[in-house]
Amino acid sequence: MTETADIAPLPTVDGGFKTILADPPWRFANRTGKVAPEHKRLDRYSTMSLDEICDLPVADVSAKNAHLYLWVPNAMLPDGIRVMEAWGFRYVSNIIWAKRRKDGGPDGRGVGFYFRNVTEPILFGVRGSQRTLAPARSTVNMIETRKREHSRKPDEQYDLIEACSPGPFLEMFARYPREGWSAWGNESGVEVEPKGQQHRGYAGGSFDQVPLLDSYERMSxxxxxxxxxxxxxxxxxxxxxxxxxxxxxxxxxxxxxxxxxxxxxxRARGRGAAxxxxxxxxxx
CATH class of the missing domain: 1.10.10 (Arc Repressor Mutant, subunit A)
Incomplete structure (x- = not known):
């Protein structure tokens, strides 16, 4: 359990952050309504209650006109809307992460009480009046990549956000620092080793996170x-x-x-190099 008093203050910039990305450590409840116990063997990360997440002073560090990209589990969509409103944003749309196998099919290793989840949404909210940038007009609201470490989100989210929303950028509950972004979270420092297991093949130039493309598709x-x-x-x-x-x-x-x-x-190859x-x- 994370006490809000122990959480470091959110960073600030002049005029406030115009784009915020957040992946809160949601605390799940089981089917009886009781808090689901955290698996000590995995020790992945500490969780926060809904009230603790809502109480974070995000509105204080946001620009008057701003965007919010909020990751939320499928089972907690109403909670995601509540957090968004508590932070001073209104829900307007969403982006879906479709988790794929190497062959492009849906990755059926997801969990869920009613269906096996192969998707995860990012709720998109707006504060004030802030249109998306011009590239958003041709950007679909779906990211299709393979899964990575537990709870780690696809790197393609940054490409999409940076193309569609203005800076300055803030990532809350960040696992790794990113150039051009302010990072806030207990795993965001360069010297911090994330608690979640880093799967073999995901470090040092892995291509498991590259977008799946048809032969005729072009990338940004x-x-x-x-x-x-x-x-x-x-x-x-x-x-x-x-x-x-x-x-x-x-x-x-x-x-x-x-x-x-x-x-x-x-390097030289067998057939003509031209x-x-x-x-x-x-x-x-």
Whole structure:
């Protein structure tokens, strides 16, 4: 149990944060209405009661016109709306995280009393009058990626938020610091080791979190830059283009284009090395 008196003050900026992302440590109740016991063996994180979450002075650090992206479990949607209102925001829409297997199908390892959950919503709220930025007009309200460590959310959320909402940005209950964001939470420091297990393969350039794309789909420049840099790190450590294509399930053509985007020096290959760069750019 987390006592609010022990929680560090929220950071502040002049004029307030225009965009806030929050993933509160919700406390579940079991079917009898009693608080569900926390699993001591897993020791993942401390939870907070609904009142404790509502009492956080988020309105005090928010801009007059601002956006809120609030993660909430499917079973606690009404609580999410209550928290949003307590923080000074009104609910207007949502984004759905669809958890996928490597083959693109729904990841059926989720839990739930009534259905096996393969989705998780982000409630989107507005304070004052704050439109989304122009890229939002062509951004769908769904993120489709593979699951990572327990309760860790997909990195693609940052690409979406940064493209659709203005800064300055604040992440509450952050697990890791992110460049360009203010991070608040007991696991957000660079020196803090997250309590949740970090699955093998998720550290140091893993591609388990890359977006699933059809051959004709293009990714945003921000996402393309992030994945291109990951690929360059792996490629310069000796991975082949074919290896990267198999792991990401992207075409060899797309992988080569991303590597070139990152400035990687492409190693000699069997067939002619001269590709039409203009044609390749169409694949990203």
């Amino acid at each position: 420049p921000r996402v393309a830059d992030r994945i291109a840099n990951l690929m360059r790190e792996e490629y310069e450590q000796g991975r082949s283009i074919r290896d990267l294509a198999e792991e990401t399930e992207y075409s060899i053509q797309r992988v080569r284009t991303l590597l070139r985007r990152s400035g990687a020096k492409i 590709d039409d760069d203009a044609e390749l750019e169409q694949a990203v």
